[in-house]
């Protein structure tokens with residue numbers, strides 16, 4: 382019996398030793414883990430941009446700010462012209478300084494393609510078209526498209542088409558103004574209207590529109606500045622990522638690694654005091670005029686709404702023509718009123734889109 386007691390106490394003491402041993406190992410491992418996390422964070426104490434965690438990087442902070450991502454990036458750009466966002470599978474270097482943007486979009490253009498990830502993501506939607514290809518495939522399409530966009534015939538034809546569509550839109554808005562109906566300017570909204578109600582209005586608008594052509598629209602420099610100022614603050618493509626083929630060093634000394642992503646951020650660039658002066662966040666079309674009162678364009682590496690370098694938007698002139706044609710007619714014949722308390726904020730997409738549309742009422746201008 383004694384022997385049995387001895388054995389059982391030996392057994393229970395060795396099992397409690399094992400238990401203690403396990404606790405010690407666990408405490409040790411947890412200690413190492415905390416020390417690792419602490420060191421990881423400590424090493425980042427001087428880093429600009431969001432701090433990252435081991436393995437998951439900055440994904441939590443990014444997720445929490447996804448609905449306001451352009452403004453989240455803008456806040457970091459105020460602290461630093463270049464910063465990195467570490468994600469589990471990729472490092473994105475965000476840039477806002479014109480010298481860096483010029484390097485990526487022009488000087489070392491071949492090192493910063495759209496990249497395989499973007500190509501795969503957009504393939505279903507864009508195929509292998511000019512927007513979604515790199516290398517020789519892009520070069521060939523760009524050459525052909527450049528010739529087409531430069532054609533005078535296309536320009537004259539599109540002027541007529543833009544005028545016709547602006548007239549149709551003004552007819553719809555006139556009807557809405559009569560009914561006091563709200564219109565969502567972002568949606569392709571149509572309301573039924575009877576052309577006979579509109580005859581004298583239509584005659585006036587048509588007569589005015591007949592004065593608008595490529596040359597007369599080119600003289601509307603304040604309208605041109607107003608559109609440009611709108612795109613400075615609300616770029617249609619608010620951030621534009623590029624792949625990195627080989628390790629490189631940006632002009633400000635930032636190292637970028639092959640396989641990573643570099644993104645310039647027109648939305649944030651337009652709001653930086655170091656790019657636009659102390660009134661950077663104010664809407665001020667006057668900033669586009671020089672002291673002689675002439676429209677003064679800016680470096681495309683600073684005003685990046687249309688990208689810059691070899692992949693500059695091919696439709697820039699056409700886009701201005703359409704916007705000026707439409708706005709010249711609408712602003713001449715209507716006053717627009719935002720629906721009170723209508724929330725105007727963006728939703729996260731490749732292009733800047735309003736989450737709740739843009740709800741307006743309108744009245745006709747009688748003068």
Ligand code: HEM
Nearest residue numbers: 511512523617618621686687688692693694695696699700
């Ligand atoms: C306000 C209107 C517009 C803005 C802000 C704009 C902006 C841009 C931007 C930022 C890019 C580069 C996107 C990228 O990284 O791939 C681009 C490319 C392009 N845009 Fe536009 N765009 C506008 C209107 C138009 C229109 C109306 C057309 C055609 C009629 C057009 C034709 C193109 C083409 C063909 C490219 C591809 C260029 C290339 O990759 O070589 N754009 N545009």
